[in-house]
Amino acid sequence: MLVMSAGLLALVVFALGAFFYTQQQTRQAAQLAQENRAALVRPHSPAFGNPGAKVTIVEFIDPACETCSAFYPLVKSLVSGSFGQVNLVMRYAPLHKGSDEVVRILEAARMQDLYWPVLQTLLKSQAVWVIHHEAKPEMVWGLIQETGLDVAKARSDMNHPRVAEIVAQDIADGKTLKVTKTPGFFVNGKPLVDFGADQLKALVASEVRSAYGK
Amino acid sequence: MTSTTSVQDKSWLWIFLAWLVALAATLGALFLGEVMGVLPCVLCWYQRIAMFPIVIILAVGLMPFDDRCVRYALPLAVAGWLVALYHCLLYWGVIPKDLVPCGEGASCTDVKAVLFGFVPVPLLSLAAFSLVVVFLSIVKKESKNE
Numbered sequence: 441m442l443v444m445s446a447g448l449l450a451l452v453v454f455a456l457g458a459f460f461y462t463q464q465q466t467r468q469a470a471q472l473a474q475e476n477r478a479a480l481v482r483p484h485s486p487a488f489g490n491p492g493a494k495v496t497i498v499e500f501i502d503p504a505c506e507t508c509s510a511f512y513p514l515v516k517s518l519v520s521g522s523f524g525q526v527n528l529v530m531r532y533a534p535l536h537k538g539s540d541e542v543v544r545i546l547e548a549a550r551m552q553d554l555y556w557p558v559l560q561t562l563l564k565s566q567a568v569w570v571i572h573h574e575a576k577p578e579m580v581w582g583l584i585q586e587t588g589l590d591v592a593k594a595r596s597d598m599n600h601p602r603v604a605e606i607v608a609q610d611i612a613d614g615k616t617l618k619v620t621k622t623p624g625f626f627v628n629g630k631p632l633v634d635f636g637a638d639q640l641k642a643l644v645a646s647e648v649r650s651a652y653g654k
Numbered sequence: 655m656t657s658t659t660s661v662q663d664k665s666w667l668w669i670f671l672a673w674l675v676a677l678a679a680t681l682g683a684l685f686l687g688e689v690m691g692v693l694p695c696v697l698c699w700y701q702r703i704a705m706f707p708i709v710i711i712l713a714v715g716l717m718p719f720d721d722r723c724v725r726y727a728l729p730l731a732v733a734g735w736l737v738a739l740y741h742c743l744l745y746w747g748v749i750p751k752d753l754v755p756c757g758e759g760a761s762c763t764d765v766k767a768v769l770f771g772f773v774p775v776p777l778l779s780l781a782a783f784s785l786v787v788v789f790l791s792i793v794k795k796e797s798k799n800e
Contacts, residue, residue, distance in 0.1 A: 443716045446674060454681045458689045 466633040472618060473631050479613040480626055481529050484606050486555050489519040489527030494651035497644065498529045500614050500624035503543060504536035504575040508623045509563040514637055515623075518644050525648050530559075532610040533622050538575035541598075543607055545580055548597035549589055557587040665721050665793045672727070672789035673712035679782035680709050686775065697741040701779050704734025708786060721797055728790045735783035741776040 473480065480498050499515060501508045519528045534540040542562065549558035561584050562569075569579040581591055597603070614624070617631075625632040625640055628647045632640055683702055686692045694702065708727045715723020743749045 443670065443673070443713060446670075447677065447713070450677050450681055454685060457685060461685075461689050 462634075469618070469631040469633050473626055473629050476613075476616050477629055479616045480531075480629060482531075482606075482609060482613070484609070486530045486550060487527055488516075488530070488556060489522070490524035491527065493522070493525050493527040495522070495526045495628055495644065495647045496529055497526060498531060498626040500531045500533040500610075500617075500619045500622055502533050502535050502539050502622040503546065503559070503562050504534070504539040504566065504570045504573075505622040506566065506570075509566050511623050511637065511640075512560070512563050514640070518641065522644075522648065525652055526644060531613065532607060533614040533619050533624060534607070534611070535620075535622055536570065536573055536575050538577055540607055540611075541577040542569075542575050542580055544598040544603050545577065545584070545594060547603040547606060548594035548600075549584070549587070551597050552590060552594065554587050554589050558584045558589060561587055661796055662719065662721075665796055666716065666719050668789045668793045668796075669712055669716060669721065669723065672731075672786045673709065673716060675782050675785045675789070676705060676708040676712060679705050679779065682778070697737060697744070698775075698779075700737045701734050701741070701783075704730045704737065705779075705782070708734075721793055724790045724793050724797075728787070728794065731783055731786040731790060735780070735787055738776060738780040738783050742774070742780050745774055745776045 481496065497515065497518065499508075515528060519526050532540075532543045534543050546555065546559060546562070549555050562580065565583045568583060569576050581595075585591060617624070617626075621635075625643075627640075627643045628651070630643065630647070632643055680702075683694070683698075683705065687694050708730050711723050711727045711730075715721065715727070740749070
């Protein structure tokens with residue numbers, strides 16, 4: 441009896457502790473994002489959807505991250521199914537080894553107006569070029585050629601100093617906002633702390649409601 | 655007859671205390687890892703492997719009382735204690751760091767592994783294992799004297 445109640449008590453303490461800790465973390469993350477609004481969206485950041493939308497999803501993405509790839513169709517549909525009420529801003533958090541080079545390839549594709557098709561191809565073919573959690577940038581080229589990319593031009597563009605600046609700025613902003621896992625989502629500056637597809641949908645829906653009314 | 659019962663009662667209490675320590679250590683480790691998101695290093699994993707089963711083994715030995723559970727739990731506690739001691743020595747720099755078997759992931763000598771600002775987690779682990787070893791050894795001794 442004593443053993444049972446002590447065990448139960450310990451579990452209750454654990455659950456309460458977890459609850460309050462998570463709540464505190466949520467508050468802190470929200471505050472951090474509030475205080476660093478400038479770090480959320482930079483003028484250089486690629487955007488998708490209606491530029492005048494009142495709800496903006498900011499996604500810190502690592503092209504080599506499996507969950508980012510799994511979330512991509514959902515994120516895209518949240519924008520395209522919103523009748524112009526939601527747009528998307530991409531930021532980079534290349535946490536995997538070799539991933540920063542793939543990000544630079546993406547930026548080179550942006551110069552040829554092929555950013556979104558190349559990103560989509562990269563995410564879809566991730567299993568080919570991410571081996572044991574390490575990105576292999578050299579394997580990417582053959583895969584993204586199908587988008588009509590001028591590979592020779594992209595190979596030189598990716599070494600442009602402006603590209604390196606963008607990547608460095610995004611990594612710095614990710615650190616400021618404490619994005620340690622990808623994908624990291626912010627909707628109108630509110631961080632998605634309790635991670636999940638339904639939670640993201642709910643957060644976007646609630647922001648759409650408060651921006652556009654019912 | 656009465657003396658056997660009181661020895662049994664005392665043994666039960668010591669095992670219960672050891673169980674409480676192991677339970678607190680287990681939940682504490684899970685809280686650090688699962689709630690706070692601190693990645694366990696390799697040595698932490700070995701200590702977890704020793705500590706987690708002690709909770710189950712001692713719980714089974716407590717209801718109904720069976721002091722043979724000490725036989726099964728004590729070797730685990732001693733093994734965990736040794737790893738914890740090694741971990742603490744590494745943490746304090748007594749053993750040079752290049753002997754650390756942790757490559758990727760969390761470092762075993764990470765200074766961030768500190769609770770409440772000053773208690774290193776490896777030390778907490780060593781304390782927990784020490785208590786479990788002491789409590790269970792008392793039971794072992796008492797049952798021998800019986």
